Amino acid sequence: MKREKLIIDGSSLTLEQIEYFLKYNPKVELSKEAIKKIKNGRKLIDKWAEEGEVVYGVTTGFGEFANVKISSNDIETLQENLIKSHSVGAGEPLPPFIVKTMMLLRANALAKGHSGIRIETMRLLLDMMNLNIIPFIPSQGSVGSSGDLAPLAHLTLALIGRGEAQQFESVWENFRKRKISPSGRLLRKNGLQPIRLKAKEGLALINGTQMMTAFASYICIRAKKLIKIADIAAALSHETLRGTDKAYDLRLHRLRPYKGQIESAKNMLALIKNSKIRKSHLENDPRVQDSYSIRCIPQIHGASRDAVEFVCRQISTELNAVTDNPLIFPEEGDHLEGGNFHGQPVALVMDFMKIALSELANVSERRIERMVNGSLSGLPRFLTPKGGLNSGLMIAQYTAASLVSENKTLAHPASVDSIPTSANQEDHNSMGSIAARHCYQILQNVETVLAIEVLTAAQGLEFLKPLTPGKGTKAAYELIRSKIKPLERDRTLYDDVQKALELIRNDSLLTAVENEIKLL
Numbered sequence: 001m002k003r004e005k006l007i008i009d010g011s012s013l014t015l016e017q018i019e020y021f022l023k024y025n026p027k028v029e030l031s032k033e034a035i036k037k038i039k040n041g042r043k044l045i046d047k048w049a050e051e052g053e054v055v056y057g058v059t060t061g062f063g064e065f066a067n068v069k070i071s072s073n074d075i076e077t078l079q080e081n082l083i084k085s086h087s088v089g090a091g092e093p094l095p096p097f098i099v100k101t102m103m104l105l106r107a108n109a110l111a112k113g114h115s116g117i118r119i120e121t122m123r124l125l126l127d128m129m130n131l132n133i134i135p136f137i138p139s140q141g142s143v144g145s146s147g148d149l150a151p152l153a154h155l156t157l158a159l160i161g162r163g164e165a166q167q168f169e170s171v172w173e174n175f176r177k178r179k180i181s182p183s184g185r186l187l188r189k190n191g192l193q194p195i196r197l198k199a200k201e202g203l204a205l206i207n208g209t210q211m212m213t214a215f216a217s218y219i220c221i222r223a224k225k226l227i228k229i230a231d232i233a234a235a236l237s238h239e240t241l242r243g244t245d246k247a248y249d250l251r252l253h254r255l256r257p258y259k260g261q262i263e264s265a266k267n268m269l270a271l272i273k274n275s276k277i278r279k280s281h282l283e284n285d286p287r288v289q290d291s292y293s294i295r296c297i298p299q300i301h302g303a304s305r306d307a308v309e310f311v312c313r314q315i316s317t318e319l320n321a322v323t324d325n326p327l328i329f330p331e332e333g334d335h336l337e338g339g340n341f342h343g344q345p346v347a348l349v350m351d352f353m354k355i356a357l358s359e360l361a362n363v364s365e366r367r368i369e370r371m372v373n374g375s376l377s378g379l380p381r382f383l384t385p386k387g388g389l390n391s392g393l394m395i396a397q398y399t400a401a402s403l404v405s406e407n408k409t410l411a412h413p414a415s416v417d418s419i420p421t422s423a424n425q426e427d428h429n430s431m432g433s434i435a436a437r438h439c440y441q442i443l444q445n446v447e448t449v450l451a452i453e454v455l456t457a458a459q460g461l462e463f464l465k466p467l468t469p470g471k472g473t474k475a476a477y478e479l480i481r482s483k484i485k486p487l488e489r490d491r492t493l494y495d496d497v498q499k500a501l502e503l504i505r506n507d508s509l510l511t512a513v514e515n516e517i518k519l520l
Contacts (some may be wrong), residue, residue: 003027008104008452009034010112013319015312021104021170028104030122037448040330041202045116046336049075049199056326056337057082057203058116063146063422070496079202083160086153086206090137093210094151096134096171101156101214103129105203105319114321114327115204121195122395124159131190132171136180137211139437143421144343144430147323148211151433156205158183161194188246207324212346213315215436219353220312220445226446227305228519229403229504230360231264233475234297235271235452237367239469240460241377242281245272248297261302263520264406265422268297270366270517271472276462293366300363305366307356318346343432350435357442358407361449365400370455371460372397383459383487390490393456396497400452403445410438410445451500454480454509462486480501486499 006021009031020026030038033458048055052072057076061068070078094102110117128135135158157163161184166175180229184194198204220392238245248268253261273280289295326337348375372393374381384392415434458480461469469477483499504507513519 004031007031008108010108010110010322011320012036013105013108015217015220015316017320018101018104018217018319022101022218025132025386028107028126030107033268034111034113035119038111039120040117041113041116041328043334044330044335045200045330055200055335056325057207058200060446062203064425068426070162073222074110075199076196079197079199080160082202083153083156083197083206084162086149087157087163089141089150089154090347091138091140091247093175094137094139095168096168096175096213098211098218099134099137099155100129100132100171100463100507101217102137102151102210105210105213105217106152106155108320109208109283109322109324110204112322113326113330114322116328118198118201119206120161121197121201121205124192124195127190127192128158128165128187130166132166133158133186133190133218134168134171135183136166136175138372142211142433143419143428144209144212144347144432144434145339145341146325147206147208147341147343148433149293151211152206152208152448156202158187159195159205160197161187189356193440204324207341208413209318209321209323209341209343209346212343212350212432212436213318215433215440216311216315216346216350216353219314219350219436219439222443223308223353224312224449224451225510226357226360226443226450226504227301227308227505228267228302228510230301230364231267231297231519232271232472232509233364233457233511234301234367235268235394235470235473236255236454236461236476237371237455238268238272238294238297239275239277239473240371240379240457240464241290241367242277242285242464243290243294243295244287245278248298250455253298257335257345258306260305261298263303264305265298267519269353270519271513271519272470273472275468275470276475277467277469289365292372293363293370297363300359304356304359305510309350309352311356313353314345314349343430344415347430347432347435350432350439351411352413354407354413354435354439354442357439357446358404358411358497361400361404361407361446364446364453365397365404365450368397368449368456370402371456378464379460379462383456384461384490392487392490396456396493398451399497400449403449407442407445408494410442414438448469448501449496451497451504454504455484455496455500458484459487472513472519475516476509
């Protein structure tokens with residue numbers, strides 16, 4: 001079957017295309033216009049290098065060494081030294097799918113033609129990406145300005161035949177599962193040759209926000225789906241707790257017309273529509289209103305929904321931004337030293353996303369507690385038919401509580417914690433990479449908490465039979481039961497949680513529900 005293509009031009013990359021890129025492994029190519037712009041930009045760099053014009057990072061040193069003039073004989077050595085000296089990351093390796101996204105984002109930024117890269121260097125970067133040759137990049141060491149220097153330096157090491165890399169069939173694998181190879185050897189094995197960096201190329205490759213933006217892109221892709229999963233989980237809990245649907249009446253929400261709030265209310269009504277459980281309690285329910293974790297689902301989920309949309313709009317801008325320094329302007333024959341590498345726009349929204357996602361888990365855990373607490377749910381304690389001999393879902397709630405508490409520490413804003421570098425020349429840094437890495441961990445924690453909620457709610461529904469849930473919640477329940485049997489006696493719940501988590505992460509749960517009803 002012919003391999004699909006993804007054409008990049010530096011201006012039109014979308015989150016949807018990145019999801020497609022990660023899922024289907026299309027061949028990435030430059031547009032004809034991008035090739036033209038790259039070549040035009042390179043001509044200026046070659047001209048300035050030959051004439052000895054003072055251009056930061058081309059004929060000068062870096063950072064505080066910007067006042068040190070570099071001779072024409074040392075220009076190539078300068079670029080290679082930059083990569084070697086800046087490759088000083090720490091910690092566990094980045095996931096291969098994040099590294100591949102970094103490569104795509106860096107190529108897209110360079111494709112605008114304002115960075116002075118050579119077309120030969122771009123082609124090697126694309127060849128590596130298309131062959132799934134993924135550089136080994138430590139996850140720690142970036143302060144988020146001048147971009148993600150250390151991580152991108154490790155990426156560039158592979159292009160010059162240094163450092164380490166691995167070739168993957170699927171970038172969803174883990175670096176630890178395979179033997180890591182010297183980059184030069186892996187390139188030559190695939191018929192590729194390492195490049196020797198010319199003037200500005202090292203700086204063009206490492207000066208940017210691509211690590212934090214790679215994380216942010218993936219987080220946005222998942223968060224847009226997770227916000228729907230949160231509504232599904234909440235609706236299942238609503239059924240188990242026999243809540244009222246009055247709080248989702250659109251007359252209420254139109255008087256406080258936040259887009260996310262209205263969408264979440266509509267989702268809740270659609271999910272529980274035609275519920276026999278709800279119908280059975282309409283006449284005889286003595287409760288006037290439910291607890292906040294049920295009654296205020298549209299307000300709580302809706303606020304996070306609006307935050308997710310805002311963050312993703314910001315990240316969509318960053319996808320097509322040029323974030324190195326200096327930038328060149330071929331039409332004017334000019335260059336400008338500036339600060340587009342500063343990660344503040346990404347850092348702030350990643351901190352915002354951390355809070356928005358954390359709250360989804362926070363309220364989810366409260367619903368889990370209500371379901372396993374017999375005095376609140378009216379169901380058997382911890383949702384086990386033989387309590388005492390069996391503990392049921394007691395400790396599942398503990399795990400959710402643990403993850404929620406961990407999120408509270410991870411949600412502390414990284415962007416307010418600037419620290420100066422480079423002898424105080426770089427005296428304000430964004431810490432955007434830290435915000436993004438912490439947000440990624442929060443995302444994973446939220447997925448697990450929601451998995452525990454849907455697992456708990458499905459178990460609660462067993463005690464309400466023969467009454468059946470609504471059209472959307474029934475579809476969710478049936479999918480869960482196709483993979484996980486009801487809990488009649490204690491068993492290793494880790495396995496059940498992992499199965500529920502997989503239904504969330506592979507989009508099976510969302511697909512099953514959306515095959516029955518339309519979610520916003």
